[in-house]
Amino acid sequence: MHLNLFLLIALTIASIWTVMTRSLIRSAIGLALTSAILTVIMFRLNSSLAAVFELSVCTGLISVLFVSVISLTQPQTSKEIIQHMKSRLARFWYLPILVIVLGVGISVLIMKLKFAPTQIHLEPDVRIILWHLRKFDILGQIVILLAGAFGVVILFRESEKNG
Amino acid sequence: MHLFWLIFLPFLSLIILNLLPKAINKRISFAWASILSLMQLVLVFIPGCGSCGFSVIDSLSLMILFCIGIVTFVTLFVSRQFINPEKFGNFVNVILVALIGMNGAALARDVFTLYVYLEITAVASFILIALDKDLLGFEGAFKYLLMSAVASVLMISAIALLLILTGSTNFSEIHLALASPEKNNVMLTTVTIGIYLVALFIKSGLMPFHGWLPDAYSSAPATVSIFLAGIVTKVVGVYALIRVMISVLGFNHASQTVILLIGALSVILGALTCLTQSDFKRMLSYSSISQVGYIILGLGSGTPLGIAGATLHIFNHSIFKSLLFVNSAAVEKQTGLRDIDKMSGLAQKMPITGISSILGSLSAAGLPPLAGFWSKLIIIIALWVSGFYVYSVIAILGSILTLAYFLLLQRRVFFGKLKDEFVNIKEAGFNLAFPMVLLSVIIIIAGIFAPLILDKFILSFTRSIGG
Amino acid sequence: MDSQLISLFLSFGLFASLLFIIGFFCILVSFNLVRVLIGVELLIKAVTLIIVAAGYVSGHVQLAQSLIITMIVIEAVIMTIAVGIVVGIHRKTNSLDVRNIRNLKG
Numbered sequence: 001m002h003l004n005l006f007l008l009i010a011l012t013i014a015s016i017w018t019v020m021t022r023s024l025i026r027s028a029i030g031l032a033l034t035s036a037i038l039t040v041i042m043f044r045l046n047s048s049l050a051a052v053f054e055l056s057v058c059t060g061l062i063s064v065l066f067v068s069v070i071s072l073t074q075p076q077t078s079k080e081i082i083q084h085m086k087s088r089l090a091r092f093w094y095l096p097i098l099v100i101v102l103g104v105g106i107s108v109l110i111m112k113l114k115f116a117p118t119q120i121h122l123e124p125d126v127r128i129i130l131w132h133l134r135k136f137d138i139l140g141q142i143v144i145l146l147a148g149a150f151g152v153v154i155l156f157r158e159s160e161k162n163g
Numbered sequence: 164m165h166l167f168w169l170i171f172l173p174f175l176s177l178i179i180l181n182l183l184p185k186a187i188n189k190r191i192s193f194a195w196a197s198i199l200s201l202m203q204l205v206l207v208f209i210p211g212c213g214s215c216g217f218s219v220i221d222s223l224s225l226m227i228l229f230c231i232g233i234v235t236f237v238t239l240f241v242s243r244q245f246i247n248p249e250k251f252g253n254f255v256n257v258i259l260v261a262l263i264g265m266n267g268a269a270l271a272r273d274v275f276t277l278y279v280y281l282e283i284t285a286v287a288s289f290i291l292i293a294l295d296k297d298l299l300g301f302e303g304a305f306k307y308l309l310m311s312a313v314a315s316v317l318m319i320s321a322i323a324l325l326l327i328l329t330g331s332t333n334f335s336e337i338h339l340a341l342a343s344p345e346k347n348n349v350m351l352t353t354v355t356i357g358i359y360l361v362a363l364f365i366k367s368g369l370m371p372f373h374g375w376l377p378d379a380y381s382s383a384p385a386t387v388s389i390f391l392a393g394i395v396t397k398v399v400g401v402y403a404l405i406r407v408m409i410s411v412l413g414f415n416h417a418s419q420t421v422i423l424l425i426g427a428l429s430v431i432l433g434a435l436t437c438l439t440q441s442d443f444k445r446m447l448s449y450s451s452i453s454q455v456g457y458i459i460l461g462l463g464s465g466t467p468l469g470i471a472g473a474t475l476h477i478f479n480h481s482i483f484k485s486l487l488f489v490n491s492a493a494v495e496k497q498t499g500l501r502d503i504d505k506m507s508g509l510a511q512k513m514p515i516t517g518i519s520s521i522l523g524s525l526s527a528a529g530l531p532p533l534a535g536f537w538s539k540l541i542i543i544i545a546l547w548v549s550g551f552y553v554y555s556v557i558a559i560l561g562s563i564l565t566l567a568y569f570l571l572l573q574r575r576v577f578f579g580k581l582k583d584e585f586v587n588i589k590e591a592g593f594n595l596a597f598p599m600v601l602l603s604v605i606i607i608i609a610g611i612f613a614p615l616i617l618d619k620f621i622l623s624f625t626r627s628i629g630g
Numbered sequence: 631m632d633s634q635l636i637s638l639f640l641s642f643g644l645f646a647s648l649l650f651i652i653g654f655f656c657i658l659v660s661f662n663l664v665r666v667l668i669g670v671e672l673l674i675k676a677v678t679l680i681i682v683a684a685g686y687v688s689g690h691v692q693l694a695q696s697l698i699i700t701m702i703v704i705e706a707v708i709m710t711i712a713v714g715i716v717v718g719i720h721r722k723t724n725s726l727d728v729r730n731i732r733n734l735k736g
Contacts, residue, residue, distance in 0.1 A: 012648050095652065138700075
């Protein structure tokens with residue numbers, strides 16, 4: 001039963017690492033790692049289809065997106081990097097402390113926490129039937145994908161006078 | 164059933180228009196999109212569209228659909244002046260996506276569907292703000308994106324909490340479940356309502372969550388500003404807020420107090436900040452924040468009268484704010500300036516712009532017999548009758564401030580002595596003049612005929628809220 | 631509502647709130663635009679966790695999954711547009727520093 005708790009703590013640690021690590025590529029990898037842990041948590045909570053989707057889209061596609069953005073933009077010189085790292089540490093150091101204090105504080109003071117799955121009454125619905133109920137969301141998804149395509153065409157096109 | 168076509172038809176047009184060869188696309192895309200928006204105006208008036216499968220359509224949705232049609236038509240007309248014909252196909256594509264999003268949001272009867280269509284509209288807005296690909300446009304789009312993403316995240320958290328509390332995402336089921344308090348965990352319900360309200364306040368651009376609004380409006384290209392200010396932020400923000408409050412959450416004392424407070428804050432602070440601005444578009448954006456505060460005050464009164472006043476004010480605000488932004492676009496096009504300190508006496512050379520801007524400003528300030536007077540009157544009366552005397556006085560005060568800053572704007576930009584460098588400018592072209600005349604005519608007609616249709620209008624609200 | 635289930639939800643909710651705080655922190659304190667976007671991504675992960683937990687606790691697992699799938703598609707498109715804007719900013723200013731894009735006077 002403590003597997004859930006362990007996974008959640010791992011999720012938090014992965015996300016703190018993502019935020020605090022100094023290079024952008026490591027941040028992107030950290031984001032992928034956070035997604036992967038979230039996928040495992042989703043599997044354990046009986047949401048297998050959504051977990052697979054999350055794995056393929058968020059861990060895969062979005063990480064590829066971030067890595068390509070990072071490689072499209074130029075790196076700083078090494079002097080700037082060292083200066084930058086020092087100022088980073090000054091800004092970010094209190095984040096893990098804040099998180100741990102809040103987490104432990106709230107859980108000890110206020111709530112009786114449990115992570116074990118109790119017997120949950122599952123819907124007898126089949127997934128297909130549910131998609132019939134949410135037709136307009138599917139239409140919305142198609143429209144937003146089209147919108148994304150238009151956006152990419154408009155935003156990524158090099159303008160001629162920019163060279 | 165026919166209201167579904169408001170979503171399907173633009174969707175089919177999107178696909179077909181993009182499959183056509185470029186030459187034909189360039190010529191018919193504008194015409195077809197204009198026809199779609201005009202059709203929307205007509206469809207709304209066909210009687211007997213009670214139950215449409217989505218569920219019951221009430222006058223709030225009808226009003227919003229009507230405004231969407233008008234402002235989209237005006238935007239498309241004005242865009243002929245500003246958008247390069249080469250890129251017209253792309254522009255019309257994104258406008259059609261925004262149209263699908265707004266119509267879907269107006270027709271949605273499910274909190275999650277509402278979220279999906281609001282996001283579609285938001286994505287279209289980001290692309291539109293960044294359309295010119297200049298640095299300011301990117302900056303405005305990025306700030307809007309950030310605030311919109313935060314608001315969306317809060318909204319989904321609220322939806323998840325509603326799922327636990329009521330087991331459904333449908334408007335009517337949630338309303339029923341929330342109205343029976345004995346089964347519910349009061350703390351969780353309050354938290355949910357609070358989170359949902361904050362998300363919608365951010366999306367509406369109310370104080371103190373208004374950070375993105377002036378930047379997004381003023382850094383967008385002229386045509387896009389008209390579209391955004393005229394309808395997009397209204398649908399995404401205040402319409403969603405009113406819809407959620409009356410159909411889903413219901414009124415209780417705490418939420419009413421919060422809404423009234425934020426509305427009053429927006430009215431006063433928006434108006435005061437407006438007095439200090441020197442950029443034409445920024446001034447209009449802060450004025451938008453102030454007017455949206457009025458709409459929220461009407462909502463906060465909790466009575467059908469107040470909500471009818473709020474809806475009427477949404478309609479008036481779409482019309483006069485679009486008109487004022489078209490004026491600003493015309494001035495910008497003819498003089499190349501947006502700084503009002505540098506302008507003066509333009510009315511002598513641009514009479515149509517000058518007269519229509521006076522009409523728009525007076526309607527905004529609430530002078531009879533123009534349209535704005537009626538909606539402000541109804542809101543003030545509704546607040547007084549429900550016992551919120553202080554807010555009523557604040558609303559009146561805000562009206563005076565509105566008059567003040569618009570008169571200031573008029574005097575500086577359009578009246579006074581004509582400066583030498585402006586001797587050669589001409590009136591804006593037909594593409595800009597026609598929408599100005601059209602919108603002015605609508606303001607006058609709506610003002611004169613308002614008393615005749617008000618009874619029917621308010622009655623329909625009593626039905627939809629009491630029931 | 632069964633109090634056991636509520637406390638189960640609250641425990642997941644606690645961690646989701648922590649993720650929220652981490653995401654907000656990332657957005658507010660970062661100097662690099664891409665890191666701001668990573669912060670937004672973390673917020674989205676937090677909210678996905680909340681929906682999964684809500685679905686599990688209320689028994690509507692299938693409904694929650696369809697909501698999540700729709701949400702993932704939407705957020706993927708929003709991220710794409712955001713990346714497009716960031717690349718556009720980079721082309722104009724040749725840097726990704728947030729402090730460079732404070733031109734508009736808020």
